[in-house]
Amino acid sequence: MKQFLRSVSLVLTCLLVVLSTGSALAQSQAVPPAVEEVLQKLPEASLRETGELVQQLEQVGGAEMRPLFETMLAGDLYFHKTSGELMAVQKNIAGELIGRDVFTGAELGVQGRRDIKKIRVNNRLRGQLRDAIGRIDLLHGSEAEKRTAVLAILDDLSANNLSLLQSAADVGVSKSVGDLIELANAMVRLRDGSTTDDRLAAIALMDDRLEAPVRNQLRRLVDDENEQDAAVKAAAQEALENITERIEFYGQMEQLFFGLSLGSVLLLAAIGLAITFGVMGVINMAHGEMIMLGAYTTYVIQQLMPASIEYSLLVAVPAAFLVSGSVGVLIERGVIRHLQGRPLETLLATFGISLILQQAVRSIFSPLNMQVVTPEWMSGSLAINPVFSVTYNRLYILLFALAVFVTLLTILKKSSLGLNVRAVSQNRDMAKAMGVRTEMVDAMTFGLGSGIAGVAGVALSQLTNVGPNLGQSYIIDSFMVVVFGGVGNLLGTLVGGFSLGVANKFLEPATGAVLANIIVLVCLILFIQKRPKGLFPQRGRAAE
């Protein structure tokens, strides 16, 4: 009986201890004791001691230490002054300091500014941390991490690093990483090799690689006065020319991509106008402000759902369509309807509306630019090869512009609204006689065009500053695109937008951005004199 009571009390005591220190235990459980021991020294260590500690940590902790090193490298590693607990601290949108467990990422709540202290790092330490992360990545990391690590080593082919590469190759790597390791070995052979054949073979391996270190090594070799081996030198020269040629090709590709990206922006801005101006024949000078409203809607949506920024754009697209679309319907019902058949008056009245909208936004928000956050999945870039990469936001916006275009085309060609719109635009009186409610169709068309402008605003908020003047800067360009492509022709708008974008970007290196813009504008003015109906004029009686 006594035994039993004792064991019960033991269990209870244990339970109590576990309960009281529960959180602390849960945290330290993830970390092996040997590491814990080193970690406890961190807060007190000097900068030099920290370096040694990092070395120890890498030895005892291995791959598990990667998040710690990353946090340290970013300068986010803090410790609590009273408990000595290590944590990663970052500001959230509201400006509060949020602590997280370094290893598990579990939230530790808001931290007082005075309660925590940063673990200092200097440049030497940062280099050491980067190396350590590289080593961890190379041996234990994912495919992409291994690649980055090997690429970093190409810059610094020390014996130490080479043995590291060897051990990585022994662990087993994929083909592309294997190729990179082979490249590193080739570079070493070219540098240290003794026979001509050996070095020529190395050059042959390096011939079509675009990595910068390869280029640098070849250039050094070609420029090297002391290099005796003429055959190697000639081969290096040839390889270098080969590589330069390919780089130039990819430079052109990059230029083309930038041009297409600008074109997609122009297309997005102009596509709503292609409906209101091209199909309805209404000059809407407030079109730019519809784009601006879309961008501000994005901002408001992000303010409303700060916790899920990642999905904010998906919500913003329909929201912006509704906001801009309904403002468009209001404008049509309130003003444009009364100015039927008087295009110049419509132009002036809608310009007045654009001034009012701009000032309204300035009064409601502020004259300053608003901060629109770019979600994680839209930042960063897709590296196609070492010299050619495309940023995700531009890529997505290009795809988005095309998607919007196709959707709009489908609506106009397949839906009954589209049928009515085309009928009214071709012959208003006849459409009315056939029972089409032209007033209704006008309002819907204008709403559709304005809504699309709002959607464009969501996309543009990811590329440019969101301010009251956002729309103004696009209005002239959009009109130019529509007129250039041919009024009333959506496909013309597509071609017009992309060709203007590409032309602009190909002129830019020679002339600079502003002059390129001016040249394109002047060429457009001259072009319209020559062909007033644009690239693809509407044919048939309806056009006259």
Place this chain on the structure above:
Amino acid sequence: MNAMSNLIEKMTRVLTELRQPGKGSSMLVGVLLATTLAMSAANLLLPADSAFYVSTYTITLMGKYLCFAMLAMAVDIIWGYCGILSLGHGAFFALGGYGMGMYLMRQIGDRGVYGNPDLPDFMVFLNWQELPWYWFGMDQFWFAVLMALAIPGLLAFVFGWLAFRSRVTGVYLSIMTQALTYALMLAFFRNEMGFGGNNGLTDFKDILGFDLQADATRVALLLVTTLLLVIAFITSRAIVQSRLGRVIVAVRDAEARARFLGYRTERYKVWLFVYSALIAAVAGMLYVPQVGIINPGEFSPLNSIEVVVWVAVGGRGTLYGAIVGALLVNYAKTRFTAIMPDGWLFALGALFVIVTVYLPQGLAGLLQRFGRSESVQAARREEDAGSDSGISTREVNA
């Protein structure tokens, strides 16, 4: 046959319409001259503490308004009488202004911050060694004036010749004029252009040897502005009332018909466009010495479109309406921006909407309507709805 009689009927109606505001016009000229003379006398002769003293600030402000009035008249000539809505007349105004600005810049001589006798300050700042070729001769007043007229005139001629010959009309033309002034704005913002870039030309000292800060110079500039405005007004009225003017109105109302009757409509349009651009350039030339600065902001499309609203408020196709509209709107702007700066754009925007929707003939139309019987009013309204945008009915239906 029907079309012919229709046209004749329309023309006679236009003619009677044109003769009517004649009385109001000479009254306006009288009022303008009397007001500016009285203001000048009050500024120069009365002591500063007198109740009737007019400050130099007011003199300059009035001079500025009158320059704007001249610009508005230039727009009215082509928009009101020929149906060409130019959204880029600010470009001609600014080019004229830059011509005068270059002269004034050279007059500074070695009194600039850097004390360089040849180069304006901004060129010294940019490390330029010598004057660009297009600055040569600008230190001569007559040459500067010639250039300030020739360049906008030439631009208007080339642009108009290209546009009107290929029959670019209506909103297309408006958008292209806007693109033109936008392109010029971007160009003048560049430092490499040699026009002072972002800051433009400023810090002027004197004109023809007279100190620009002196009261007498200010008053003289105001009087010159008034005189030139009156001359431009009388000339323009003579033009629109002549045979030439009748053809121009015919081009506005039915360009195709006028063409079929054997008139080379594009020639009339080009020359009227150039004439209008020259008046705008003169306005710009008078504007710069009074305001004391010219920068690329004058090219901004917003400025040009604001001019159009002045004309619309005053009533287009009347000439005096443009002057009255420019004076009223600018006075309102000065008051408004002083009392509640945020409200001005709301007011301006509302003005655009209200005038176009409810007052298509502006204040002048309102005045004329008072003096008429009901039946005439009805006829007018019918006409308003039909073809007052300057685009023939046929084109509107397209």
